Amino acid sequence: MGKATGFMDYPREKPKDRNPLTRLSDWREYSTPFSDEKLSIQGARCMDCATPFCHMGMELNRVTTGCPINNLIPEWNDLVYRGRWKEALDRLTKTNNFPEFTGRVCPAPCEGSCTVAISDPAVSIKNIERTIIDKGFENGWITPRIPESRTGKKIAIIGSGPAGLASADQLNQAGHSVTVYERADRAGGLLTYGIPNMKLEKDVVARRIKLLTQEGIDFVTNTEIGKDISAEELQEQYDAVILCTGAQKQRDLEIEGRGAAGIHLAMDYLTTSTKSLLDSNLEDGQFLDTKGKDVIVIGGGDTGADCVATALRQECRSVVQFGKHPILPANRTTDNMWPAYPNVFSLEYAYEEAEAKFGADPRQYSIQTTKIVADENGNVKELHTISMEKIKDENGIYIFKEIPGTEKVWPAQFVFIAIGFEGTEQPLLNQFGVETVNQKIDAVYGDYKTNVEGVFAAGDARRGQSLIVWAINEGREAAREVDRYLMGASVLP
Missing domain, CATH: 1.10.1060.10 (Alpha-helical ferredoxin)
Known part of the structure; x- marks a missing residue:
């Protein structure tokens, strides 16, 4: 150095x-x-x-x-x-x-x-x-890289998130003809509609999509495989298919009162907000508007934080985020030593904003929702909770135990459920005849082949909800394996 x-x-x-x-x-x-x-x-x-x-x-x-x-x-x-x-x-x-x-x-x-x-x-x-x-x-250092020659091989990629884009980029540079199918009206997957603009402005995504298009990749939007085009038709038209559909099946909350109006899955909230912002600068009203409302977000992760930040920009009256785990320590503990990822307390952008506006961090720790109560019109009006204690049982396994006397009632007119994802959506996989394990596509990491000849899988659809860097990792590696499948050997890293 x-x-x-x-x-x-x-x-x-x-x-x-x-x-x-x-x-x-x-x-x-x-x-x-x-x-x-x-x-x-x-x-x-x-x-x-x-x-x-x-x-x-x-x-x-x-x-x-x-x-x-x-x-x-x-x-x-x-x-x-x-x-x-x-x-x-x-x-x-x-x-x-x-x-x-x-x-x-x-x-x-x-x-x-x-x-x-x-x-x-x-x-x-x-x-x-x-x-x-x-x-x-x-500085203009990044310009379209046009492959010098084409192999004559055609590949379809379903899903235009980071795994699909990485696969497409790699295979296109190897000289194959690549078509990316996206059911939404814009390419980018969760990069476009899942991550709010304040974390990733969409012209950054559009700039990359434009560059990939200039390099020869075809993007087909507003097209859902299994409905607009059958899996069988796709397999007939292409030499290989890569499934990069993500893990978009959201985990729901099974609880008394769940059917009340005003309760929504987090990604539905974030997606409609971003789409309306891009379509009309929020003038079309095609989004869930929390202005002047009490908002509760159930789930302590990044998606929940994005809901908090979105509600703040919509000028909600109040916002609270529930998490079942205790507050993280300020410093690493003995069971979380370097080089493991540091599980320590941090004040992310959404919480900093809530603190600046309302004077307090919106997160509530070690809390469990026990029921949801609706008003006479069927609209959610309040949540009932109880505090939890994280303890070890007689077998040394951590469990959560309710603390009597800590019951509380919270006003709410909007509730967003952000408790994770269960896996990939199944109807498309059933059309291809792809086998799954725990609602994820059954394909070995490093190999990416499914049980169907010529069909591969990468990203969250294969590994479950994960990080963008893992999606890029798998997209690159799956491209290498598809290149090897088509050509007998691969020039890709």
């Missing part, structure tokens, strides 16, 4: 986000970039460590550790420190098809396993990554 003592000489810094109250008045990204000078200093903090764990993607205790797409992080950190931005871009795009996505919305497991993070704050890897790719677009 150019600055061997950089990690000792410079503290970790991150860009200042836009003022929480100011950004609630719009739907633009809440984060701001660093200056080149600041990023050079942050790049200098990268150690000349003998074995960099940051780019060694793996799972420890079922949690992602390091970068699943094996980004060459120390190399481009050093190049940024030296001001060699174009070379840094070349190193970054060797392993990552879409740094503009991961640099914005990835939770950065690479930083959790950064060697500096053993005793000090990690290198600002995510911010550096985003700036490298943004600078690449700004």
